[in-house]
Amino acid sequence: MRQIFTSPRLENVEGVAALLREAGIEVRVTNGRSYQGGRRREFSYSDNDSPQPAVWVVKSDDQPRARELLREAGLIDTTRGSANSYALPSFRSEEPIAASDPAKRRALMVKIALLGGIASIMVMAVMRLLTSETTPQLASPPFDGKVAATLQPVAQAVFASEIGSARFPVLCLAVDGRPAPARVIDALSKAGGPALLPSSHCERIADSERGSRHPGTGQEAIFLEVSGFRPSAADAGVIEFSAYHHQMYGSYKTLEVKRIGNQWKVTRVIRHVAMQG
Incomplete structure (x- = not known):
């Protein structure tokens, strides 16, 4: 399991987790909402040393695809050192989104929601196409002499x-x-x-x-x-x-x-x- 994304804003982390889950990638969120009351962790400039919410990819085989999705969404920059080193993808804006700037936060959430919606529409379109192209070749039971739709x-x-x-x-x-x-x-x-x-x-x-x-x-x-x-x-x-x-x-x-x-x-x-x- 490897960390793929982190941000001081829990909303950003949850949005990225939803995007990856829509793509069929199993993820886990740490330092998120309290399991007891569903409370979210509020960001404060005074707690820079405290653990930030993060998204982790559970299966190592999914990591390249997860990074690619986040790069396409404009959410991360990926840097690599030597062939044996790995640098964690980071949020494109290293400065936290201030609570006093809700416009940026809303724009990010809308962007993530749109990406998830587009992915859902594409999946439904493919499923509809596959269904329409499939012609039943065999009759379905019960075989009791009643009239059925003609194949x-x-x-x-x-x-x-x-x-x-x-x-x-x-x-x-x-x-x-x-x-x-x-x-x-x-x-x-x-x-x-x-x-x-x-x-x-x-x-x-x-x-x-x-x-x-x-x-x-x-x-x-x-x-x-x-x-x-x-x-x-x-x-x-x-x-x-x-x-x-x-x-x-x-x-x-x-x-x-x-x-x-x-x-x-x-x-x-x-x-x-x-x-x-």
Whole structure:
């Protein structure tokens, strides 16, 4: 354990300790608040010889990173002598911050608080990014026959097996009653073929004389939707598929899906009802 920072002002020491803890560095504060009443140690010009509050880094491996953080924050100057000597980083202003100058004290605390806030925001942003980039590949229990949210790779596998038989210039995709995610459409579009769009881009028309359309181009369109996913295991289940052009033209299937190797696939058609009037 090595001392990394010291100051006659306890607020400064506690602020530095909070900054280092935010960065995941284990520290200890000495000569700080009383353990009995939480009283802080008041600074006085008459007690220069008394021990000052200090921050200590517990793990030696964290010392270089701790010094770097304090240097970046403008809180310490680091000086080194010979290769075998070590000089303790010291507070950049060796003169204590006087109690009669609260502006300096407030500025320092605001600076430390801002640094801690920025570090917290960056951590949350990284966690959010990692979460958004993670796509569940396996179903979650309980496997009791109830409908669950359709996994993205399951929806993609069903669409891939059905779009070849949908002979329309525009295919409008939906998953669980909502427009298909962009990732699914992008992955399927790489294989070429008809235009693939989220269902929200198309107009659902029941009139058999007209049929569903893509408003932007006026081309005929068919709505393809997967829903009603019922997992029977982490890597297996059944799902419903529907294709709808108008009230007299549609197809409805119940499909068995399984994860084989690293990919979900349609393994069996359990039920199929079609109307093509």
